[in-house]
Amino acid sequence: MATTSITVAETPVVLYALRRGDDALVLGHRLSEWTGYAPMLEEDMALANIGLDLIGQARSLYTYAGEREGAGHDEDKLAYLRDERQYRNLLLVEQPNGDFAHTIVRQLFYSAFADPYWRAMMRSADATLAAIAAKSEKESAYHLRHASEWLIRLGDGTDESHRRAQDAVDALWSYTGELFETDDAERTLIAEGVAVDPATLRATWDPTIDRVLHEATLARPDSAWMQRGGRAGRHSEHLGHLLAELQHLQRTYPGATW
């Protein structure tokens, strides 16, 4: 790697914007990996569209994080020049695409959270975050519908699609606990009305997931053991590979444009 990584002064609001931006960038990148490979042309376009929505959200959040940090880190620096341990995304979003069922289940678990999350964030005391939320909410509402309708058809489809859908639900379930986590930095922002307490969104996430799984004739796993660590930079083995691909051009040819 030819370019030195940056270090970000993670005040609570900077860290908060980075965490949400990293979720969006990493998941958007994962979806972009389907381009040219999706099971059908229509879905190739749909996944790329959703990926672009998410990357757009990441850009806004990184730009804001950079402004609030005030150290001259723009969206590109934050995306391309932080190492794996500096990424603050959920473990869920970095999980590999797997088969189509894994991608759809990962999308459902995330979107069922993101949709009520952005709706609640529209009332944030931070005007920029509230504006980002207003734009993101419409996008995530569609992402949720898209993933729900697909999972219902996969679960309630053929024997093979049902089996693969249930395998995906079981495999990704332990990554859902992290959606609702908070730490001290985030609690400060919640107290100030800048952030939403994610624990309050369980009351929306649970019934959404239950309804979709029920319609899809899939079983909700009863395991309560949950993975954690992404928010603090402790990632699964998959993120490093993703970042290698995402960052190699800017690391090898610093500041390259085209």
Added chain:
Amino acid sequence: MAEANIPLWEVFIRSRNGLAHRHCGSLHAADAEMALQAARDIYTRRGEGLSIWVVPSAAIVASDPADKGMLFEPTADKIYRHPTFYEVPEEVGHM
């Protein structure tokens, strides 16, 4: 792709209020709801639409190209059906 399970749909988009839905293409989808979603994802990416119709392609009844002569040629010499023989008073302006 199994055509039997994933049939073809025709997509119609209305771009503005007051205009008609116009045919813009086709796509494959398992059912009506998925066809609407796919139409949104494929045909409205650049702000083309305010409303989408999807219709199973199998539901469209088409004229037979072999009937072209019988159906369409008799109109060719009936130029009096075009509204070009009327003097429009100037006060009317653009119609």
